[in-house]
Amino acid sequence: MSTTTPTTNPPGPPRTAGLPVRAATALTALAAVLVPAFVLAPGPVAARLSGGGYGRRELEDRLSDSFVDYWVAGERSFPPGLRGVVDYWSRYHLVKAVIAALLLAVLVALGVLLRKAYLEAGGLTTGRRAALASAGAAVTALGLFALAMVMANVQGAVAPFSSLMSMLPVHRSHGELAETLGQIRQGLAAYPDGGQGPPPLKVMVDDFGRYHAVLAVAAAAVALSAAAISAVSWRRFAAAAASDRRTRRLYRSSGLCWALLAAAVAVIAAANTATTADPAPALLAFFEGGW
Structure with missing residues (x-):
């Protein structure tokens, strides 16, 4: 007499009220890494890409001096000092724009997961549904901030000279x-x-x-x-x-x-x-x- 062993399906990834925990955790961790990277990484990366970096005070001093030289020279092309500052600033904003765009993508993906979980949260308590709603609202707010940062830094990367002029001590x-x-x-x-x-x-x-x-x-x-x-x-x-x-x-x-x-x-x-x-x-x- 033969016996058959019932087949069992392998367990899927853990879920909580329709929320894939592993995916949500990974996205949250990635966002937590990108936020400080947005603040800390642009300066060193832009310095490497442009061949020289500046502290905030040095950047302002270099800009003021080279801006005067540019005006006195009376030519369209930037003198070497101003060109170096402008190139650095363009790359600085480019790096920030890339990081902000990555953060925005992560937050959009996390927001989609939270929205789906909220819609499927019929069996949860009111408190847990409220927690999902609050998390979704927080992710949406952070996403809008990331979107604003993408826009502002693309602007600075494309027109770095005008962005730099805001640092002149008028x-x-x-x-x-x-x-x-x-x-x-x-x-x-x-x-x-x-x-x-x-x-x-x-x-x-x-x-x-x-x-x-x-x-x-x-x-x-x-x-x-x-x-x-x-x-x-x-x-x-x-x-x-x-x-x-x-x-x-x-x-x-x-x-x-x-x-x-x-x-x-x-x-x-x-x-x-x-x-x-x-x-x-x-x-x-x-x-x-x-x-």
């Missing part, structure tokens, strides 16, 4: 730098002056326009994406059964939040588009300490 300048800034203000007040302004001034205005164009494009893309996600959320809200309060509450909140985000980012896109079209007045406002 409120407390003296000596040659004060004289240089005064001449720049005069030039911007009359810009474009029939195209007869100094070449460095034209470079500053063009780069400042590029700086805001990058943010305008990025903000427009985010606004359209947020509007699309909001529309999908509202459709899922409408399709959910009236008795499924948890699902309807989730998609209603999602639709509202993404709609508000789309509206806010659309305002940013419009403002930066206007500055891109006519950057000289905004640049003058900066050099006058207006922002």
Whole structure:
């Protein structure tokens, strides 16, 4: 007589209320590594890529000195000192943008897991469902911060010269730098002056326009994406059964939040588009300490 041994399926990865614990833990750990890396890694990596690094105070001093040299030289091309600072700053923001993008991807993946777990959390206590909702809200907030960091650092990587100008001590300048800034203000007040302004001034205005164009494009893309996600959320809200309060509450909140985000980012896109079209007045406002 033969006996048959019942087959058993190998155990799957541990799950808690539909949440794959191992995957969620791995994503959380990866995010915990990327957050300090965003702060600590860009300086050393940019220094290696550009052949030289700067501390904050040294960077400001080098910028002030080389900025004056650039203005006095009266040429479009950067002198070696300013070129080194600009190259370093571009790579610094590029590294930050890459790390922020990786963090954003990790947070999106973690947010998807948490949302799915929340929708499947029917058998959990109210406290555990609230914990899942709180975790989802925290991940969403961190994701929006990471998105903002991606946008800001792409902006700095593409237009590092304008990003660097924010480090000039326009409120407390003296000596040659004060004289240089005064001449720049005069030039911007009359810009474009029939195209007869100094070449460095034209470079500053063009780069400042590029700086805001990058943010305008990025903000427009985010606004359209947020509007699309909001529309999908509202459709899922409408399709959910009236008795499924948890699902309807989730998609209603999602639709509202993404709609508000789309509206806010659309305002940013419009403002930066206007500055891109006519950057000289905004640049003058900066050099006058207006922002």
